[in-house]
């Protein structure tokens with residue numbers, strides 16, 4: 001129970017990875033404020049995770065951000081996971097609409113919600129932010145241009161927050177999963193033909209990880225045991241980047 005008395009705001013909490021993080025942090029004693037696009041998923045999570053409260057909000061809109069930011073005044077841990085795929089679309093394939101939707105959801109929600117929680121964290125002398133990046137935030141060729149750009153930017157965001165606010169007790173991390181069983185890593189996404197061909201060329205295919213693997217990493221990073229780590233991007237990819 002390393003997180004007794006802590007309050008954690010978790011986005012994408014109805015999804016595979018966000019749900020695993022919410023459950024794991026709750027198991028360590030944290031009170032969870034869970035948010036997702038989908039009311040049904042939020043209700044389910046609030047039932048499954050003891051003590052969790054839930055709010056449905058579209059984090060790609062200013063209204064959705066404002067509704068969640070209203071809950072941000074007393075948060076010790078922020079875990080940003082809400083995301084959508086860009087289908088692997090390359091520069092000459094992507095529409096401006098897809099670019100804007102992917103950047104606004106992944107990066108815009110990370111920016112707005114971290115800005116919303118930071119005054120409360122500074123007032124209590126510290127806090128931890130987890131940005132769900134990807135191995136696509138560490139290499140250029142894993143997926144499409146919008147998703148790749150958003151995930152690289154989340155690494156920079158974690159570093160900048162650590163550099164600027166670390167001395168005041170804020171820690172920020174980018175978590176970089178490889179293929180994890182769950183919606184964004186699943187076969188149900190409509191990838192472009194070129195993205196499918198490029199994925200077929202990828203020799204580096206360790207078996208997929210489980211959402212719980214990412215939950216375990218999150219639980220360590222937000223605990224005091226990780227107090228001497230800050231501003232780092234951590235791959236959790238079964239070793240794929242080692243090749």
Ligand SMILES: NC(=O)c1ccc[n+]([C@@H]2O[C@H](COP(=O)([O-])OP(=O)(O)OC[C@H]3O[C@@H](n4cnc5c(N)ncnc54)[C@H](O)[C@@H]3O)[C@@H](O)[C@H]2O)c1
Nearest residue numbers: 012014015016017037058059082083134180182183184185
């Ligand atoms: N699964 C993987 O292999 C993998 C690998 C690397 C990184 N990631 C990242 O992990 C995070 C979670 O992915 P996942 O695999 O659990 O996928 P998921 O689809 O299961 O979860 C994403 C969640 O985001 C929510 N969401 C989508 N649009 C939203 C919106 N407009 N407003 C609010 N919520 C919205 C969805 O409802 C869903 O519950 C994402 O940021 C993803 O990019 C996943």
